[in-house]
Amino acid sequence: MTTESVTKSNANLHDPDVRLMLAVQQDDAAAFEELMIRYQGRIFSLLRHAINNRDIAEDLTQDVFLRVFRARKSYQPDAKFSTWLFTIANNVAINAIRAKGRKPEVQLGIACNDASKSNPVIFAEDSIAASSGTIPTRRLEKLEMRQMVQLAINSLGERQRMAVLLHKFEGMSYIEIAKIMDMTPQALKSLLCRARLNLRDILQAYMKHGNKVKEK
Numbered sequence: 001m002t003t004e005s006v007t008k009s010n011a012n013l014h015d016p017d018v019r020l021m022l023a024v025q026q027d028d029a030a031a032f033e034e035l036m037i038r039y040q041g042r043i044f045s046l047l048r049h050a051i052n053n054r055d056i057a058e059d060l061t062q063d064v065f066l067r068v069f070r071a072r073k074s075y076q077p078d079a080k081f082s083t084w085l086f087t088i089a090n091n092v093a094i095n096a097i098r099a100k101g102r103k104p105e106v107q108l109g110i111a112c113n114d115a116s117k118s119n120p121v122i123f124a125e126d127s128i129a130a131s132s133g134t135i136p137t138r139r140l141e142k143l144e145m146r147q148m149v150q151l152a153i154n155s156l157g158e159r160q161r162m163a164v165l166l167h168k169f170e171g172m173s174y175i176e177i178a179k180i181m182d183m184t185p186q187a188l189k190s191l192l193c194r195a196r197l198n199l200r201d202i203l204q205a206y207m208k209h210g211n212k213v214k215e216k
Contacts, residue, residue: 012077012078012079012080012081013077015077015080015081017035017038017080017081017082018077018080018081020032020034020035020081021035021068021072021075021077021081021084022075022077024068024069024072024075025072025073025075027072032068032069035068035081036065039082039085040061040065042170043061043064043065043085043086043089044057044058044061045169046086046089046093046165046166046169046170047060047061047064047089047092047093047096049150049153049165049169050093050096050097050161050162050165051093051096051097051100052150052154056096060092060093060096063092064085064088064089064092067088067092068085068088071088079179080176082176083176083179083180086166086170086172086180087179087180087182090162090166090180090181093158093162094158094159094162097158097161098158148202148203149199149203151202152198152199152202152203153165153199155198155202156195156198156199159181159191160191160192160194160195160198161195162181163177163181163188163191163192163195164192164195164199166180166181167192174188174189174192
């Protein structure tokens with residue numbers, strides 16, 4: 001291990017999650033359970049939005065933590081624990097997205113109650129209320145936009161999709177996302193720029209379509 005690596009490792013020992021992972025390395029079951037409590041919800045949320053399927057996201061979340069446990073003996077505190085963990089989650093998500101085959105089509109103008117069956121962004125109770133006509137128009141428009149944002153994200157390639165989710169949903173910095181995705185910060189900025197342009201084009205197409213429907 002180089003002097004630089006030793007310095008980074010020593011600095012990361014101040015991260016309480018790193019200390020927990022080092023305890024897991026020594027087969028401390030309570031430390032592993034604590035890490036799961038701290039991160040399971042975040043990992044599940046990321047995977048749910050990446051895959052757009054709750055059941056698959058639950059299975060993938062278990063897979064992520066299984067990989068963490070299996071890798072415990074080779075773990076090195078060269079970065080924050082969250083960076084190491086989300087690197088595993090990113091790899092799991094990208095593999096799952098690729099396994100689904102072709103990218104899903106963006107269905108412009110789809111009804112809210114239809115999309116909610118497969119779209120985790122819209123909750124079941126909102127869909128039921130929408131179909132019964134009890135939600136005000138403004139709230140319906142908000143739900144519809146949330147739906148379209150998720151569909152637009154789903155239309156992105158896997159690397160653009162994960163970069164957007166890590167940046168917008170997890171609030172991570174360019175530097176941390178670049179480490180997670182094994183990119184330079186500059187390459188990541190370019191990737192996010194292309195993703196934003198793609199999202200803008202998709203959402204603008206939706207807005208034009210929606211306005212035409214309303215005019216009829």
